[in-house]
Amino acid sequence: MKTGRFDRRIDRLRRPRLPGGPSIAAVLAAVSVWEALVRACRVPEWLLPAPSAIVREMWGERAVIADHAQATITEAVIGILTAVGLAVPIATSMALFPLLRQALYPLFVISQTVPIIALAPLIMVWFGYGMLPKVLVVLLVTFFPLSVSLAEGYRQADPRMVQLLWTMGARTGHVFRYVLWPQTLPSFFAGLRIATTYSVTGAVIGEWLGATKGLGVYLVRASKSFQTGRLFAAIAVIVIVSLVFFAVVELLSRWFLRWKSVDD
């Protein structure tokens, strides 16, 4: 019966596991160790709060945190939607006109090498303390991964598939609809996944440098008043919001790329 047991083990390896099962276990384990160490060593809360203290803080501050989080989420969502809205036509034009690609591509790379932390205060000076400068920071950090992944996707298109459409009497619009866009979609989603994780951090950095509302503001206030529990509460919320964003993109990508996961 030894072989039977072995087969079953191989079977278990092949079967798709519950997504995130092991990672959830790992996170829970890390949090438990953290909690135990803080309690055992009696670490003061202003130095490092225990997870339970952070959760208590989050719950006590829930109304305030929700208010700030709403501002951050709004900035991140508007920023990323604007980035998509700009990256799609720009990357598409770059695919159509190689000259444009040669002209713009280095600029994109250069824009990425400028440290955002240096640029963000300037953006505040130019556009004030409202929502616009935060959206611009998000746009700045998400546009690059989106446009580059799209441009790469277009470059990988199979020219013979395009030729096939020409023989059917297709117009340029058909070529994009039936070949280029579907072909680019996996690459686009790869870029979108990176961009969404950047977007929340981008918004928080924007707020950090000057705002009246947002998780970045809350973060600054908590750290200046040595309320480490609140600081960690803000961090936890930022992580959770980013994870939710990531999950939404993941679901969208699974729906749009459902043809990729078929081999029955």
Added chain:
Amino acid sequence: MGAFLDVRAVAKTFVEHGGRGRRIAGGPEAVPVLRRISLSVQEGQFVALVGPSGAGKSTLLNIIAGLLPPDDGEVRLQGERIDGRPGRVAYMMQDDLLFPWQAVREHVALPLLVRGVPRGEALRRAEAILHDFGLLGFADRYPAALSGGMRQRAALARAYLQGSPLLLLDEPFGRLDAITRSALQEWLEGVWSRERRTILMVTHDVEEALYLADRVVVLSPRPAEVAGVVDVPFARPRRRGLRADPAFVQLRAKLTEQLVGAV
């Protein structure tokens, strides 16, 4: 006027940057691929084009499909110039070329959608021919979940539904195993006998050419010229046992000889 499809003195030279060929004054190399090819196809005829690999068979099909302009000569379909004008003839290119993101039904409907047929109607008409192409029940499958034979049939169905009077096939069964291959040849012969669409098929398989075609055109190696034309005498519908028929074997030997002689 004359023939249904008329290829007149078509010539093509590729300019390659690096590679073998005739070197012109140290610049890029010019590789002549087609040297004055002339051939004609009658309406409703099944013509096979055989030649050694690399002879430029696919190049010739690309020119007839309008994808590649010839350097010299012209291509006429029912008297009308079609070289350099894609969209007039259906073309099944090598390696099935299915789109991984489309289910079978959408593949077959694609030429109709491109022509502006409303989506619902296009999908209905696609579905209606799935039976003839042995794809009934596979309408919702994506290419990754199809066998090699089914993929080729889906690609053929897509070319068929385009409704062009001329169908170009580039090694339609080139990548298949021998058994699937001969089964599909028999199936294609049946479909063709019913529909009588004019077909020009490229292959490097002499037996396939003889089994399917009314006429076989032999090309010489690069730069290609027409090395010979053979009319195939066998009655239709062609029987499965035809391949073992002495007359068939003899003709196959003669054609193979011509092909090898051309090399």
